Amino acid sequence: MYAIPFHHLVVGLVTGTSTLACISSIVAWLSTYFSNGDRVRIYFDNAAYVSAIAAIPLMPIAVISGTLSMGNPGGDAMSYNKFLFTGLTTGFLLSLIVGRWRFGPNVWLDKRLGVLQGLCAIGALICVTILGSIGGKMSLGKSTMDLIPFWPQFNQSIVLNQWFSLFMFLLGIFAITITFRLGPEINQLSSSDD
């Protein structure tokens, strides 16, 4: 009974925090191209870091409340795509947080890492926009993407075999473990590392 309003509430929070994280990250990255952008970079870096961390625990709550508020979750292409884009958004946001956590606030000052963080933010922003658009299309029949002259085919989806998805999931866990346990040592960047 309360699943739908609760889902709307959580979706509002998760979309807001994710969008704030992405836009703040992009601004922090772009500020490095301006000679007097240090102060802006520090503000937006903090905003991005905090809002990205806030968005992560809200993601599974949004998925669970969405699953409870739908008749046949995952049973049609639109709701299936919601799961896929939630996964992609979470992946990009987690990458953003990990990068910021491991390299510190000066991650934006390094040319290569700054670009990588910026691309993660752009990827997450695109995925969040698509996610919100699919939700809007399902509940209201309208979406943000109606503004563009074509509607991407979200009523079709790439469905992998369930066992292949399980294999991919296990492969992902293995890859993450190898990366963190056996990967090179990471040190926080100082301002002279740029």
Added chain:
Amino acid sequence: MRSRMFVISIVAVLLLAVQGTVANPGGNGDGDRDFNCAGSCHGDPSFNQQSSAEISINSSSESFAGTAYQFEVTISNSELSSNRLLGAFLLSSTNGNGDHPEDNGWNIIQDPNGGTSNYVESVVPSSGSINLVWILETPQESMSTELFVEIHHGASPNEMNRAFFGLSEPHQIEVIPVPENLPGFAADWSAPSYRTTGDTSPIILLTQNTTSVEVLWMLEGESQSHETLVELVEENKWLAHLPATMGDTVIIYQVKTSNQEFEIAQPWLTMGTKEPDFDGTLWGARMQGLASTLIILAIIVNLQAILQPQRYRGKMDHTSIVDPSTVTSPSNTQIHSNEYPDRLVKYDEYPDLLWDPVEEEWVKEPNLDDD
């Protein structure tokens, strides 16, 4: 004075509008109507004119009570309005009321436009000829009955603003009792409405009192029918191999059921095409979403490790392989210059050496020499 002019203008506009809307040139839409639309312009002697169209009914004059009956009419007309619209009525009398076939025991299963009306509007192709088919259910009791077709249309040019009408000759139909061994569809069989796009599997036909089945098919809009392969699976169970359809194609097919005594051509049936059913599951979606999270994270964290600046510094720093005996002392001019000492870098690992990044060489710590 001004208000009087306003009223006169309004009246003039209304009068002009009446002149411009003789009959209904854009049509009235499909519906259930009696002969001559109960006194429409097409039925009014002061407005109407006899149509020169030829109305030809090509249907059986005998049918079994309570069975499907195909009523087919061909209308050839070279005299049409610019939008080529033609209205056609299927009537069971021409009294002006109670003319609907249902008033005489008939039931309309499907009209030529896919609905269940006795009046339909169609656009006549440039050939000037149109074929209209109503699928009817005959009256439940045996009787002798008749059906008519009436048409309404305009003309271009139409200087006198005439509303044209035409009426066919009555088509006599003898409704006779159903014989016991009449071949037809089984009572529990229903025709499939849709088939999945690209599906080549045959459709199953269930019949009764049937020893032979023939199936004709054509795509919607085609006039030439094709015969398809029919297989007998078991008694009164048949497989008809209709070709696969794609997109929004509509296929229409007719089954002819026969035995030693009767050969019955069943009405044309329609089958649309739909997209395949979605085969995703909730757990599949969850697993695929989680997998994409982890894969994205693994790729980007690895990229971060590859692109980190320390990695490149490690490659460039060869301090550990330098032999201290090969290190040269800076020249006097270098030492006394202000620029030179500033550029030397001190490393804690080598307290008695300094790194000159310009010359890319190790030099002795000058202060140590002084001591």
